[in-house]
Every structure is written in C-alpha cells, then in structure tokens.
Amino acid sequence: MKKNKIIKPQTLKGFRDFLPEEAIKRQYLEDKIRRVFELYGYDPLETPALEYLETFKGQIGEGEKLFYKFKDQGDRWVALRYDQTVPVCRVVAQYPDKITLPFKRYQIQLTWRAEKPQKGRYREFFQCDADILGVAGPEADAEVIALSMDIYKYLGFKEVKVSINDRSLFKDIPYSLIVSIDKLKKFGQEKVIKEIIQKGFTEKEAKKYLEKVISLKPNKTLKAIFAYLKAAGFPDSWYQFEPTLVRGFSYSTGPIWEVEIPGFKTGSVLGGERYDKLVGTFSKKDIPGTGFGLGFDRTLEAMEQFGLLPTKKTNTKVLVSIFSPEYFEKSIKLTLLLRKNKINTELYPDPEIRLDKQLKYADKKNIPFVAILGPDEIKNETITLKNLKTSKQQTIFQNKAIRKLTA
DSSP states (O other): OOOOOOOOOOOOTTOOOOOHHHHHHHHHHHHHHHHHHHHTTOEEOOOOSEEEHHHHTTTSGGGGGGOOEEEOTTSOEEEEOOOSHHHHHHHHHHOTTTOOSSEEEEEEEEEEOOOOOBTTBOSEEEEEEEEEESOOSHHHHHHHHHHHHHHHHHHTOSOOEEEEEEGGGGTTSOHHHHHHHTTHHHHOHHHHHHHHHHTTOOHHHHHHHHHHHHTOOOOHHHHHHHHHHHHTTOOGGGEEEOTTOOOOOTTOOSEEEEEEOTTOOSOOSEEEEEOTTSGGGTSSSOOOEEEEEEEHHHHHHHHHHTTOSOOOSOSOOEEEOOSSGGGHHHHHHHHHHHHHTTOOEEEOSOTTSOHHHHHHHHHHTTOSEEEEOOHHHHHHTEEEEEETTTOOEEEEEHHHHHHHHHO
C-alpha cells in the first residue's frame, strides 16, 4: 500500500503562527487599545479582506508595488487590504445615509503587504486605525494625535516622542522627491541626495530642496495643534515640529505625524496624516479626514522590551480534575458553578486519566489552581483547592473557594 505523502509543516515567509502564550499577549494589547479608542468615543468598523483592485490603485503611491493582487474566479482584479484608510473612505462614500458626520471610527484588522520581512515588519500584520471624517479644522488632527499619545500612556510607557509636520508645507516640492526626503532620518543626506539624482535631478537641485525642507517653520495649522496638545496636558517634551518628516502616502494633504518610543530602536510605532481628497475619489463630494495607523507588532515588541506584557501561558484560572469516572458528573456540575461565577474553568476531558497526570497537565499549562472533588469532598460539599505555584492545598467550602478564585 502506497504511503501518503507527508506535507512539510511550515508557514509562508512573512506570515506567522501565534501559540497561546504569544496570542494571550496580543489579545491583551488589542483589548487595551480598543479600550482607549472607545474611551474617546470612537466606534468599531470592519471591512472585507478583499477589495476591488481599483479601490487601492492610484491611492498609495510607491507602495502599490507591495499589493497582494490577483484575478479571482470571476476574472476580476482584486487586492488584499493594503491599509484601512482607503477602505474607510470607500465606506463613507458608499453609505452616505448611514454615516453620521463627523464620523469617528476605529478599526483593528489584518492587512497585507508584499514587502521584505524584517524585525517588526511582516507581510501579514495587525493594524489599529482611528480616524475622524467630516472635520476640516486642525482640532480633529490634534484630537487623533492626543489619542495616539494617550494609548501609549495607557499601555504603561513613561514617555513618547511625537514628530509633527504638515504636508501642505511641501506644496512646491515634486512628489517623487517627497518619497526620497521621507528616508532622510533613516539613511542620511548623502544617500537621499544620490537617490534624488537618480530620479533625474541635479546635485544642486537635490541640495536646494533639502535645504528648503530643513528650514521649514510651523504654520498656523501646526501652531493650533500644539496649542491643543498643551491644553490637553501633554508635556512639551512629548511632541515637536519635525520639518524633515514627510511620510510616503500620496493621499496625505495636511498634518502628518509619527510616534516613537524613547529607547526602542526598531523605529516608529505609529503614523498618521490628514487626507482631505481621498473620499472624493469614490464620490462627487470631498469629505475631509484625518487619522492614524498604529503598528501593532512594533508596539508589542516595545512592550516586551519594557516589561509591560503579562507572562502567562493560559487564561484558565482553575482546572477541575476528575477523581475517578464515577464522580465525573459531579465534576461537570462544579465546572458549571465556577463558570457561572465568571471564573475561567477547564474541565479535564478524560475521566480515565489518573489524578497525578491531570496535575502534571495543569502545571505544564501554567493553570494556577486545580480543584479536586473526591468522595470526602462530595460528602462534605467542599472542594480541595491546590495552588500549583506554592504546592499548598486546602479543603474549603464551595462558596469560600469561589471567593478565593475571584479575588
């Protein structure tokens, strides 16, 4: 008999599995971010993983070479969600009677980009966005910048550095140069000048444009944003005008910003911009918008570095063991009682396995407590609760056990 071929277990480059211990950390971070979004009055939005290719085409700039695009079975060109800003603009244009302006939404979903994987950068990744659509004034930009800072404050970081600029200050600079200037901080002047020359400009022109950018000053819009942030109580050291900050998206039209964590060397953890013309590509009506995308993986790495993440392998609080098959039904009822009291409870699924093996299972999974229900406990309506961290156990009444587990 021919043996079936064994498929090598592997993931695609730039794509990852998350085992429970890592997934718990990710869930913790997502819940924290979601809490701050909703604290600010933002509502959730979800959009499809696949969009028509034309939805993204012409909106992203040089990033278009990173699209995951293909023809589907209906012979239509489609693309995996590259970002979440373009889809929210499509939604606002598509549902004018269902969207109340100003529209404040947050979105936490997967995005895909076919770029070279590196530390903190993957081909499939979570992105956390928050946007305000329908407000043209700098107050909206200031609010989402304040929101971005408050997220990191809530996550436990002692300090953030927000660099802020305004793309309208670049109105006389060609977009191809803007993309190169955006790399100034990462690669330095010499490499950026070489890249600009390769695009058909002279060395003199390249240096002239760089000097122009470096000498930029805050305009009225930026001054209004800084005044808002000061009134909101953020320290002056947390934000600054950065004339060389550009950001590469072609849809940026106004204020732009990036957030960095002092001491975290991988790069910025969040970026945002104003995009007043993007909704107009899906509608006859321009609706102003501003918002940001938070780098979930980089934020997670920064939290790991600064010790801000929980260290646990499971969310289960107690394992209800099976003393012997004849007491299985009693263990089921105890499990139901604990869950009714909002205690994360796992019931060992095989009544034939010896108790010592069940205890080893709980210890390996890092479940803090094991509830043992033998003949004496059943007779006296008690539970023997074993603390696997201290190896101590006590036999107590059920209501006392519930108080102990919910403390």
